[in-house]
Amino acid sequence: MPRVIHFEIPADDPERAAEFYRKVFDWKIEKWAGPMDYWMCRTGPEGEPGINGAIMHRMSPKTGDSPAAYICTIGVPGFDDYARRVAEAGGSLTMPKQVVPGVGWFAYCTDSEGNLFGIIEENASAK
Known part of the structure; x- marks a missing residue:
């Protein structure tokens, strides 16, 4: 059964948000060396229950149609199969399938209620 494996926290100022989560929860937060901020x-600690995640630039204004929220990403064994399942269940992909080099294939989706989430097929050889 696929599980939530990653979360994303949208922020107007990611450095400020990182400092907040460091101070409040003592999370270890480092800027990724990848192709995006x-x-x-x-x-x-590794081996204990829980998931890791990230802070990213907010993609839309705080005010508007939907509230600010964390984005959970669900690890799936086959991206294309699960993209099809999303559509068949009344959801949609909100962006084309993306390759994250050295990580896997990823896309954001919306569920039947318009909530945003991600799916990722992990594959270290993705490029």
């Missing part, structure tokens, strides 16, 4: 969050 992204701050990786380690929320606890």
Whole structure:
């Protein structure tokens, strides 16, 4: 059964948000060296229950149609199969399938209620 494996926290000022989560939860947060501004969050020791995530630039204004929210990403064994399942269940992909080099294939989706989430097929050889 696919599980939530990653979260994203949208922020107007990611550095300020990183400092907040460091201070409040003692998370270990470092700016990712990848192709986009992204701050990786380690929320606890490896081998203990829980998930890690990231802080990213907010993609839309705080006010508007939907409230600010965390974005959860669900690890799936086959991207294309799960993209099809999303559509069949009444959701949609909100962006084309993206390759994240060295990580896997990813896209944001919306569920039947318009909530945003991600799916990712992890594959270290993705390019």
